[in-house]
Amino acid sequence: MTVVVTGGLGFIGSHLVDAYLAAGHRVRVIDSCVGAVVDGEDYDADPRCTVIRESIEDYLDAGNGFAGTDRVVHTASHVGPASILARTGQLGNDIVGSAARVIEACLAADVPLCLFSSAEVYGRSGMLDEKDSIVVPTTYNTRIEYAIGKTLTEAMVINSRHRGLRAIVIRPFNVAGARQSRAGGFVMPTFVQQALADKPITVFATGDQVRAFVAASDLTRFVVEHMDGALGSDDVIFNVGNPDNAITVMELAERVKRLLGSASEIVRVDGRSVHGPHYAEAESFRKVPVLRAASTLGWHPEIDLDQLIMMTADYYRTRADKRGAHAPL
Template sequence: MGAPSGEIIVTGGLGFIGSHLVDAYLAAGHRVTIIDSNAGAVIDGEDYDADPRCTVVRQRVEDYLAAGGDFTGADRVIHAASYVGPASILSRAGRLGHDIIGSTAPVIDACIGAGAPLCMFSSAEVYGRSGVLDEKDDILVPTQYNTRIEYAIAKTLAEAMVSNSRQHGLRGVVIRPFNVAGARQSRAGGFVMPTFVQQALAEKPITVFAGGEQVRAFIAASDLTGFIIDYMDAALDGDDIIINVGNPANAITVMELAHRVKDLLGSPSPVVSVDGRSVHGPHYAEAESFHKIPALRAATGLGWQPRIALDELILSTAEYYRAREDRRAVNAPL
């Protein structure tokens, strides 16, 4: 199932998902080039600098390509570079479309030029509605254009670009991840799992937004990377360009998650309801997909299954943050 060792390019490879992919590819015997502007980095990359199999290019991928860089010799390109997280994207309001398309278009062109297969990360935010969400379902675009909607529209357009670029020789697939979590994920982005875990470890109040009735299905980063490493070739040869990757067995309300984290970690932290805007500012908004559960028709059709259960995911995240600080959120209050 996994591809033979080769040359891998990971944009955003110092970020949460990107760094897990880099680690998995290195462990599988590949050489990896990371292209990362450091905008969303969760690690400094010094260990990668010291690894002769890994090259770190610290600039935006669009700048790298504009300056004459290319993807010649790449066996695959994983485009994971993006602003992510309901809090992190707020500072880019009005620019997110430019950010996302401005990096995706040159990546597509470079992949076509080099004959390199592309895996692009989109977002489950594109669905714009609640429910069990299938890749074949129509996408709903709400008309209140808050920053999350701008992000979702831009990701949708990037998906269409990948799909339509197949007419020009691109071999590409798009991954829609559902609530990836695990070690290294930063609460600075507004992500709920590392926020709850770090609050519980610090014995601070666990802050739940919007009543906590949101339903999320958390998938471990290792399960996501397992799909990319072992099933990307099959996905490229299959009929589905858009592929959900998630773990519906881990579906839980955010309020239930807060109490699960508290109980598993034996924390005295109280669970409290707060207005997200009081934490992240007046432009913060909840996702349109209040209940967000993936249908896994395409991914499981290739033979993949998620493995990591919710409690194991919570405990592994806590183990990571017991031993180290949250690099991106070190100066942010809990």
């Protein structure tokens, strides 16, 4: 196949590119490089991979499209509780605008689409199923703007199926692993890098927030191996996560410290003191996926939490977080 991955130099996107190349496919990467975690030089050297370093909007404005490709995976987006803050008031338009362009281009070329949404759309705590109602809180901070934008793209995909669009939506739950940068405000690479440097491990709020971490490799395996099955199923939206890896943020800090043999002190801090006054915690205090739709297709996560912590640590033992060079540590 020939696969288009928007945002293919970012964290999730680059893992998808690697997985498709490993499976023997050709890949076209379209990335503005705003959130890139890899420079793409290895992809440039691979004859099966083409890297186009521009936004998806500029790519389409130049008259390009998706004709001759076999599928599009749209991961390009501002992401991360810290990274999105710079786009306050513009973030919704960013998310919806790019998704709209991708949807129309897929319809024009009759190419199936996998669109990445977010577990943030649920807007509440609990064991979260794809069939559950979505709650929209009225505290309109940047994080809510992000969630509403992603919710609208889901509705656009589902409604466009009536126009002939073949598509699925992924709601990932706390994806982590090698290459993820602390620049986005992501907790796993932040804790791991702090522990490796014997710096204080900074736990925001009470530390009782529950998150269920899934390895990027497990996520990409779902997309690469099960997208065809998902397109042929009765479901459109798929939670992809690992409920067995559910843990409080404080317990995660303690586990990272223990596994890495770190001398770091664990401290509670206000996230606003690190990322500024507009930073907000997620509305989902306890965010754990129900894997009803994905498990029906035969997919199950394989990487446990300790493995995931060590995979992240092994990566950053030998590499700098270039994107996070100016992020708090």
